[in-house]
Amino acid sequence: MDCLDPVRKALLDDLDEGFAELYGVHRDVVFSTALRLSGRWADAEDLAAETFLRAYRAVAGYDAERIAALQTRPWLLTILMNIWRNCARAKSRKPPPDLREEPMEVVDPREGVEDAALRKETGDELAGLLAQLPEEQRLAVVLRHVADLPVVEVATVLKIPQGTVKSHVSRGLKRLRTLGGVR
Amino acid sequence: MNDDPLLARLAGLAVEAPAGLLDRIAARWIAVPSPIGELSVAWTARGVAYVHEGDGFTGAFRSRFGRPLMPATRPPAGLVPALRTGRLSGLALDLEELGDFQRDVLRAVQAIPRGEVRPYAWIAARAGRPGAVRAVGTALARNPVPLLVPCHRVTRSDGALGEYVFGPAAKQRLLLAEGVDLGRLDGLARERVFYLASDTTGVVCFPTCHNARRITPAHRHGFRTLGAARTAGYRPCRTCRPDLQAA
Numbered sequence: 001m002d003c004l005d006p007v008r009k010a011l012l013d014d015l016d017e018g019f020a021e022l023y024g025v026h027r028d029v030v031f032s033t034a035l036r037l038s039g040r041w042a043d044a045e046d047l048a049a050e051t052f053l054r055a056y057r058a059v060a061g062y063d064a065e066r067i068a069a070l071q072t073r074p075w076l077l078t079i080l081m082n083i084w085r086n087c088a089r090a091k092s093r094k095p096p097p098d099l100r101e102e103p104m105e106v107v108d109p110r111e112g113v114e115d116a117a118l119r120k121e122t123g124d125e126l127a128g129l130l131a132q133l134p135e136e137q138r139l140a141v142v143l144r145h146v147a148d149l150p151v152v153e154v155a156t157v158l159k160i161p162q163g164t165v166k167s168h169v170s171r172g173l174k175r176l177r178t179l180g181g182v183r
Numbered sequence: 184m185n186d187d188p189l190l191a192r193l194a195g196l197a198v199e200a201p202a203g204l205l206d207r208i209a210a211r212w213i214a215v216p217s218p219i220g221e222l223s224v225a226w227t228a229r230g231v232a233y234v235h236e237g238d239g240f241t242g243a244f245r246s247r248f249g250r251p252l253m254p255a256t257r258p259p260a261g262l263v264p265a266l267r268t269g270r271l272s273g274l275a276l277d278l279e280e281l282g283d284f285q286r287d288v289l290r291a292v293q294a295i296p297r298g299e300v301r302p303y304a305w306i307a308a309r310a311g312r313p314g315a316v317r318a319v320g321t322a323l324a325r326n327p328v329p330l331l332v333p334c335h336r337v338t339r340s341d342g343a344l345g346e347y348v349f350g351p352a353a354k355q356r357l358l359l360a361e362g363v364d365l366g367r368l369d370g371l372a373r374e375r376v377f378y379l380a381s382d383t384t385g386v387v388c389f390p391t392c393h394n395a396r397r398i399t400p401a402h403r404h405g406f407r408t409l410g411a412a413r414t415a416g417y418r419p420c421r422t423c424r425p426d427l428q429a430a
Contacts, residue, residue, distance in 0.1 A: 016241065019251040023205060031200035048200065049207040056208075057249045126192050145193035176189060 011067050029147050036142045051080040074156040129179045137172030144169045211255035217266040218360045219353045230275030234328045236349045269333040288322040295336040298362045299391040302340040304428040342372025376405030380417040387412040392423035
């Protein structure tokens, strides 16, 4: 078991200590993905919290062999993706919200005035453009270039072939350049 | 590292998880002293969720709440005094996981003053289901926060102490520690006395009501049922409300 990373080693040792390790290593990637999928800070908090809770409940039922084989990052992001898709499906059954009354808002409550100004110049605009991409392209671009996953992991998370991941990403990037006027 | 400005800007959309996120996922726990020995206590961002006695704390918490548990370095403010006195004084409880009836039962239990006891039927009536005495027993047996919600103050109408989450011996210790005269209660029960009335005030009470404890022997009258006391001309005490239960 020497080849195991610290997260899996800790999970095998003690579920709660292992979870602390899992959370410490993956919290930023899970939260960032949740934020760029949902587009809202509060939704991202709900989504990320639910992801970690479900992960904990799932791993509580896994045997040692399964934990030892766990690829923790794509596994967590797969859980997140399932929750996100179920939410989106549940929302689509309700009457559609009036988008003009619900502006996309990505505000970190901790950020100061200068940070907010900086975000307006860079993040906000690009995040808005991301929201205009078709879902499959947006998921692929967020996982590949915001969460910084290798293509093989994106393919695992989205359950599509690596070639398809590459084409979603390149079409998504092309569209972002057109939309944003970025070369 | 990234020559492509778009890729660099996308990478810049990654953020740090907010500091408070973990508290929405995991509960904290600590071992604290109490009148019946050391207890393990777990709490969430909403309040204290679980009080456990003895071994098997983490396993019991996990199967009941399905939430990660992390050690804390200090208890929430007010926890230790609340365990000692059974008075919360602002300490928040997290009873989210409970059903409506169980929450109503626990709220009714919180109305029993320190040093007094009430029968299960009284709790059932206050929880809005006068007939559900057995269900009250079940709800109290699953009280996630004993001592903080003082279910040790609920006893059987025949004078026996009844069951307790942490066992009958702990119930006895807790009641003695808060000054309930169990010997006297037992003596009354042997004489089939479950209500005490005063012929100076014309009021009938549960024996542990602070009004009943003030009655001098010369003016004290014992009754087996509330009906008998009423027939004799006594009205139910407005403090301990013995009328609040199915006859």
